[in-house]
Amino acid sequence: MRALEPGDVVRLVSPSGPTRPDRVARGVELLEAWGLRVELGRHVFAEHGYLAGRDADRLDDLNAALADPRVRAVICTRGGYGAQRIADGVRWGAPKHLVGFSDITALQLALWRVSRRPSVHGPGAAWFEDRLPDTSEMSLRSALMTVDELVVPRLEEGPLIEGPPVTGPLLGGNLTMLATTLGTADMPDLSGAILLLEDVGEAPYRLDRMLTQLIRAGALDGVAGVAVGQFTQCADHRPVTAFDVLEERLAILGCPVLGGLPIGHGFGQLTVVVGAPATLDTATGVLRSRPAEAGLRL
Template structure:
């Protein structure tokens, strides 16, 4: 069976309209206002989804309105980018209702991370759409530096390859198996990857570079998720592993998350590179 070609939308340009959507958790307007300012400073024209600020407990409104906003953005020919405000939880509840025909018909730049990994995996499965793993538009200056903003701008708006280099001061920098590897970069948030096993959206990682990152997960839970990926066969044939940030992943046991990552990943027999400044840090 022949796979569909990878769909790579063109880079955004000044003047482009970009939709802001909330497919997961509820978002604070004050944080989105900073994101809007940032996008406008790049010459982009933000368009707020009708239910952007909706709330239903830990969700940004009912499932039907969250996916309706997403599908409306994918179907609108004047929209060139779909930018998520934040993660949280809820994306897996709506991914089966994404209008993949609209995505395939008019591929757009899609950016987000964390819980949005579920949306990105679904778009890869249903449309072979290449997406951007990057911060949401609920922008927090205290967490996201000027360098982060420039990195996102480059990924969204510059038609050039993106290079991410290991940072020696990152907690996962010691997670390394020397070597080299090439392949399609797939993955994202480890929790979402582990919870995608057994669903149509778990990608075939054979020949791919797996990216993983997470936040607020103690080492034993990281161990559990990696063990689940290993035992399920999901990592069979993976070409390499790119390890991002595992932020606040600690508990009272005298075992670090870096130790867990080294122990669980070293047996794969492939190149592993940690210390990448990708994630919740």
């Protein structure tokens, strides 16, 4: 599996929540400016309540994109909810870049389980101009179309527990999706891994509940380090903040924790590759991950 090149075909699909055509149009514009040929899944704009169409239609679009030998990357339009409902029916087939985040964490964990292939944790094709500046576009493009190392610096407020640099596969993503994967076949073995966490719209006590569940279940045993991304709209107007909870609960793991990384639902979102080798360094405040091409050689 190689990095994308101008002329490659990418297919947009909506495995989770419904999307807005105007935002997808902007994403298509960006991808085409990179020289990529963009195709839309048959049901990409479908709506069925809080889902982007019925389960069978969303699954058909995803499987069709994965099976088409012309398609080099499958780019999800957005997250929302619904990926777990179809995860067991996905036919992964030949290696392709899978792009998305948030609810798409469910598909990325499933892909890691069946094939140990990495995937691209970054913005979907439904482009949010108000939170995705040029740096976000360049970061996603680098992950897909270059072999450059992806460097994410600590730029924001977040928990920090110092420790030596640690290296391991970068695994995880959205905390809610990771917690709801517990007890399924897709829950990864995180021993020796750098755990990535981000979320949106979860009050501190709910973050506490999810982290406590993961800790009590032993799912975080042996984690080498934790990369904490953006926890957007996670306040409940009480003195305890989301980052207070994260720092307190993650301290139990006895490993380095680096927060303040612009990865997730907030402004200036940057892209990383989950499932690829990464290094977390609290002294320099940097998370480094391999590009998708390099990661797929694992």
